[in-house]
Amino acid sequence: MEHYEVIEQALIYIENNIEESLSLDSVASRFNLSKYYFHRLFSAMMGCSLNQYLLSRRLNASVKLIQNEDLSLTDIAYQLNFGTPSSFTRAFKRQYGIAPSILREKNETIPQATIPSVVKRPIKNINGDIVTDFTIKEFKAVRVCGIAFEVDLATEDYKAKIRSHSKMLLNNIDKAINGSCYVIYSNCQPNSTRFKVLFGIPHDIQIDKPYYFTIDVPQIFCAKFKYFGDLLEIGDVFISDFARFLKISKQEAENSNIELIQVFENIHNLDSAYHIYVPIKNHPIDSDC
Template sequence: MDHYEIIEHALIHIEDNLQHPISVDSVADTFHMSKYYFHRLFSAMMGCSLNQYILSRRLNASLGFIQDSSLALTDIAYQLNFGTQSSFTRAFKRKYRISPSSLRQGQMTIPQSPIPSVVKRPVKNLNGDIVTEFTLTKLESIRVSGIAFEVDLASDDYKTKIRSHAQMLLNQMDETIHGSCYMIYSNCQPGSTRFKALFGIPRDIQIDEPYFFTVDVPQLFCAKFKYFGDLLEIGDVLKTDYARFLKISKQETEDSHIELIQAFDDIHNLESAYHIYAPIKKLPIDSEI
């Protein structure tokens, strides 16, 4: 099995055994792996430790018992291996900002979350740590023509807005046009959740629309990552991967107005694999890892 398939099977195994004792040793043994390697792999793929994940899934399972059954809270804590009701209540309040008893009284409703999907991306061992595979490389300057717009990542409809503007460009293009395309994100101001975005292709095209722009992207020194899946659905994973990369590789982010570039090989196949370019400070000697 590939590494992400191992983790996918591990998540199912954990979900099926939430009412039993689970440890790094027991899960690793199930997949005939070293507990040390398995724990590093799990943390790299899921962005949290195995114990943190198990706790979150037990709390998630408790929602069903609290809202849909008459089991006493003490029995729920016992069934899900919390040890005591007080430890269960403390963990529940930290995660959901409400006590189990208040939830049961109907003060609010909290839906259960499905087993999270495992984002497919290559990983590598870097000095004993497992990280999402990266390359340090130069992204040469390019001129990109396309649809420009603003999105607020704090709003609920930003995903719909990004997809609709990308489709707007595709609808304007001749089907004979093939090649790579880019989604370029730049922050409006430090600390803001509003981003300027441009979805375009590296060639001259003319569209008679007010939001059509041509921009010159300067040469950038970047960390390059490869992912499979929708960027809008893996945002938290990418954020965790990037923070882990910076910590382990001891790289620093570049002070650039461009935050992120998503590059697809084929503009007509946006469901394919793609690369993420994140600007970082240039190394003293140009190199590619």
């Protein structure tokens, strides 16, 4: 079983047994893994500890019980293994910003979260730390032609905007063109959620429209990661992966106009695996990494 499949099965097991007294020991033993390895694997894949995840899912399960009003809040606290009603109330208020008693009294609705998906990516073990696999290399200079636009990650429609512009490019290029496809995110100012994006290919596509540009991407020293799935759905996971990479590899992020580059091997198959290149400072790396 692949490492991501272990975590996928663990999430299902947790959900089906959320009212049981689950622990790191019990969940790890369910999958015949040591608790130490399982803890490192789970944290690397999910970006949080198993205990943090269990707490979040117990609180999620409590929402339905509160809204159904079949049980007292004390019964809910004990049924979901919170230890005491007061610890349940504190944790609930911390996660949802409202006490469970107020939620029930006002008959408000909090949507329940589905089981999170597990982002598929290769991993590596460095001196006992499990991290998303990476390499450090030069991103070769390339000329990219494509469609440029701006997105604000604080808005609800930024994902739809990126996808619509990618379709616009695909509709305007010769279907005989094959090869890599680049999505370049750049110029995010400090404390800003606005990015400039170029979705393009290394071909001279000669489209005479105001939003089509040609740019020369310079050679950049980068950390390279591989993922399977939609970049727009893995943002938080990637942020966590990159932070762990910086800590373990003792590298530093580069202050570059280019924030990251996403490279697909086939422009006509954007559901395939892809690589992410992130600029870092050109420091020697420990041979163990």
